[in-house]
Amino acid sequence: MNIKLKVWRQKSAKEKGKFVKYTLENASPEMSFLEMLDALNTKLILQGDDPVAFEHDCREGICGCCSLYINGRPHGPGEKTTTCELHMRSFKEGKTIVIEPWRSRGFPVLKDLIVDRHAFDKILIAGGFISNEAGTAQDANSILIRKDKADEAFDSAVCIGCAACVAACKNASAMLFVSAKVSQFALLQQGKVEAKQRVQAMVRKMDELGFGNCTNTYACEAECPKGISVTNIARMNREFFGARIGTQKS
Amino acid sequence: MSKMLRYSSLTKKYIMALAGFLLMVFLLIHLGINLFIIPFTENHQDIFRDGVHFMTTNPLIKIMEIFLFGGFLVHILIGIILQLRNWMARPVRYAKSNHSQGSFFSKYMIYTGVVILIFLIIHLGNFYFVKLGLTEAPEGMSRVADDHDFYNMAINLFSNKIYSGIYIVLFILMGFHLNHAFQSAFQSLGLNHSKYTPFIKAVGDFYSIVVPLGFILIPLYFIIYY
Known part of the structure; x- marks a missing residue:
C-alpha cells in the first residue's frame, strides 16, 4: 500500500x-x-x-x-x-x-514526536512507592490480602505510564495515571500505612506540574491501552477527601 | 478569591460538585412553583402566589438564600478558574481535532454554563431585583396583598414570543449542562460503584430531561394558547 x-x-x-x-x-x-x-x-x-x-x-x-x-x-x-x-x-x-x-x-x-515525560517520574517520586525495610523478604502468607482486592490492585497496576490519558483528555489532565498509581497501593495492606500522605503528595505534584483538571469526560478510559477504569479516579477522590479531613494541620 | 486559587484541583472539584447539588435541588423547587403558572387547576394562581409568598418571606428560606447565592458564586468562580487552568494545560493544540470517545456534553460545560449565567443575570433583573427594590416592576404590575405581582410579571414576559423562544433554547442547553453535571458530581465526590453508578446515571438522564422539559412547558403553553 x-x-x-x-x-x-x-x-x-x-x-x-x-x-x-x-x-x-x-x-x-x-x-x-x-x-x-x-x-x-x-x-x-x-x-x-x-x-x-x-x-x-x-x-x-x-x-x-x-x-x-x-x-x-x-x-x-x-x-x-x-x-x-x-x-x-x-x-x-x-x-x-x-x-x-x-x-x-x-x-x-x-x-519531532518525542516528548519529555519526566513529569510522571516526578509524580511517582512524590509518593508512588512504599517505604520498606531492606532485608530478607518476609513470608508471603504473613500479610493476608483478599483476592478481589488483589485483582483490583493488579488492574490498576497494569498502567504502563504511556500518558495516552493525558494526550486524550481535553484538559490534558493526568488524573487517570495518578489515580491508578494511588489505587494500586491504596488497595493493598502494604500501601495503607502511607496512603494519606501519598495521595496528597501525588496530587500536589500533579497540580504543580501544570496538568489540567478532570471534567469526567472519560476520554482517558476510552483511550487507555491497558483499559484502566475511571473508577480509579473516584477512588483517588475518596482517598484525597479522607486524607484532607483526617490529617492534622501542618 | 486568592485562597480559592490555591485549593488543590480535587478540592475545587468537591466544591463544584457540592454547589452543583445545591443548585439542582433549588432548580427542582423553583420548577415546582413555576408550574403553577399553567392553569391546570382552578386555583393555580393562588398556589403560585402562596409559593412565591413563602419563598420570599419565610425566615428559613432567607437563610437558605445566603447558601444559594454562595453556591451560585463558588460554582461560577471555580468553574471559570478550572476552565482557565484546563486551557493553560495544553498551550499547543492538536492539529487534528480530538476523536476520542467520551461524555459528549462534558465538552461544552463552560459554554452551556456561560449561557446559563447570562440568562441568570437577565432573570435576576426581571424578578429578584424587583423584589430587592433595585429595579421597578413593569408598568401596571401593582402589588397583590404585600407581594409583588410576580404572576403577572411572568405572564407579561411569556406573552413575548421572542422571550419564550430564548427561554426554551436556554432550557435545552440547561438540559445538556445538567445531563453531564448530575453523574459527574457523584464521580467528583468519589461516589462511583459498579452497583449504583448505572442507577445514578439513569437518574441523571431523567432529571436532565424532566426538569428542563417542565420549565419549557410554561412558554410552550403561552406560545400555543396565546
Whole structure:
C-alpha cells in the first residue's frame, strides 16, 4: 500500500515545529505502525534527510514508550492498543495519516514526536512507592490480602505510564495515571500505612506540574491501552477527601 | 478569591460538585412553583402566589438564600478558574481535532454554563431585583396583598414570543449542562460503584430531561394558547 503522512517535525525543544508531508510506497498492510516509520526513516536517511525522531522500546505493548497521537487519537485507531501494536491494515490507502506528539504543558516536545515525560517520574517520586525495610523478604502468607482486592490492585497496576490519558483528555489532565498509581497501593495492606500522605503528595505534584483538571469526560478510559477504569479516579477522590479531613494541620 | 486559587484541583472539584447539588435541588423547587403558572387547576394562581409568598418571606428560606447565592458564586468562580487552568494545560493544540470517545456534553460545560449565567443575570433583573427594590416592576404590575405581582410579571414576559423562544433554547442547553453535571458530581465526590453508578446515571438522564422539559412547558403553553 502507498501511504501519505503528515508528520510533526521540530528540531529541538526551543525551536518552532511544523508539519511535513511524506509519502511511502509499497508498504505492507501487515507492517506495524512503528515498522512503517522505520521504513520511512530508512528512505529519509538514504535521501540524506534527518529521520523522524520517535520513542520506542519493547514494541510489544508493555513499556509505554511509543507515544504517538495518530489521526486525532492517542495510539491511533483501535481499542486497548499501543502504537507498536497497531498495524497498517487499520488505515485506508490514500488517506493522509496525521502524526503528532502528545500535547501537554507537562510534556514539552524534545524533538519531532518525542516528548519529555519526566513529569510522571516526578509524580511517582512524590509518593508512588512504599517505604520498606531492606532485608530478607518476609513470608508471603504473613500479610493476608483478599483476592478481589488483589485483582483490583493488579488492574490498576497494569498502567504502563504511556500518558495516552493525558494526550486524550481535553484538559490534558493526568488524573487517570495518578489515580491508578494511588489505587494500586491504596488497595493493598502494604500501601495503607502511607496512603494519606501519598495521595496528597501525588496530587500536589500533579497540580504543580501544570496538568489540567478532570471534567469526567472519560476520554482517558476510552483511550487507555491497558483499559484502566475511571473508577480509579473516584477512588483517588475518596482517598484525597479522607486524607484532607483526617490529617492534622501542618 | 486568592485562597480559592490555591485549593488543590480535587478540592475545587468537591466544591463544584457540592454547589452543583445545591443548585439542582433549588432548580427542582423553583420548577415546582413555576408550574403553577399553567392553569391546570382552578386555583393555580393562588398556589403560585402562596409559593412565591413563602419563598420570599419565610425566615428559613432567607437563610437558605445566603447558601444559594454562595453556591451560585463558588460554582461560577471555580468553574471559570478550572476552565482557565484546563486551557493553560495544553498551550499547543492538536492539529487534528480530538476523536476520542467520551461524555459528549462534558465538552461544552463552560459554554452551556456561560449561557446559563447570562440568562441568570437577565432573570435576576426581571424578578429578584424587583423584589430587592433595585429595579421597578413593569408598568401596571401593582402589588397583590404585600407581594409583588410576580404572576403577572411572568405572564407579561411569556406573552413575548421572542422571550419564550430564548427561554426554551436556554432550557435545552440547561438540559445538556445538567445531563453531564448530575453523574459527574457523584464521580467528583468519589461516589462511583459498579452497583449504583448505572442507577445514578439513569437518574441523571431523567432529571436532565424532566426538569428542563417542565420549565419549557410554561412558554410552550403561552406560545400555543396565546
